[in-house]
Amino acid sequence: MADSPIAVQGTSHQVHNPALLHHFAQPEQQRNAASLGMWWFLATEVMFFGGLFCSYLVYRLLYYPEFAACAKTLDWRLGATNTAVLICSSLTVVLAVWAASMARRTLLVVCLIATIILGFVFLGIKGKEYHDKFVEHHVPGPTFSFEKVPIPGHPGEYANPQRAQIYFALYFIMTGLHAIHMIIGIGIFTYLLIMAWKSRYTPKYYTPIEIGGLYWHFVDIIWIYLFPLLYLIDLHK
């Protein structure tokens, strides 16, 4: 490519790809190794979040009425909006990978910027939701208050505040851990944006865009599960 310096190595007549590290035989092998490494990392992330989903499942089965009452205090419209925001960001990520593979630098930069903006939109909406929870004293701790909150579908019955606190503890840990992943993702994409701006990526070498994209899609998948589990319990009652 015109924008990547081509170095000729020693006496070898082969043109050496500057992005190819010496311990790899082929660019293809290097790419597969990087991608596989990311996939293994995502497998550990599955176990990381898996433990939280498991404890969620145990407490949901134990304290289902409280979980339903707590889920009702969240705004499902904001949750659904955030789901759509993340789905759109996944599209811009996959378009960025495509643009990198097609040497469309402008499209790549635009898609990376769009992804970062959508990431901030998600965090902004999440921040608004957290703010509301603080105002309502629904944050677990000494100031927690959940008095006389009706259980959906059971007139005259109220949620046990102790049990409700467990729901909100899980809500804040799960969405908080997800939000930390989003912040790290925005950091990664800012780095990718700077490198893309400097024309560091070519159709021969755009592995960072690809594996950064894998991370972003994974974080999207986690939210795809968090949304119905946390927001949509007994919504019809």
Add this chain to the structure above:
Amino acid sequence: MAGHATSLKTYFTIWIALLIFTGLTVFAARIDLGVYNAAVALTIASVKATLVALFFMHIRGTSERLTKLVVVSALFFLFLLLGLSMSDYLTRAWH
């Protein structure tokens, strides 16, 4: 990894499908399906996750078999974690 044959048309189709499924999961949650509400919500979420993994994360069309092994082993251990935990909690005589 070799050759991203996936076309832009596929990406936009998957994107639209994901948005439709999001609407569908909200719609399904607002009607009373009894015990099936949770099952429907999880099924739709799994369909969406599968679409993202297959088409956006390029599991479909990858030449690297090891990638598929990682995905399968991650799911296997996740189900082991959830399955064995539930076989304990669901069979305890507490109320």
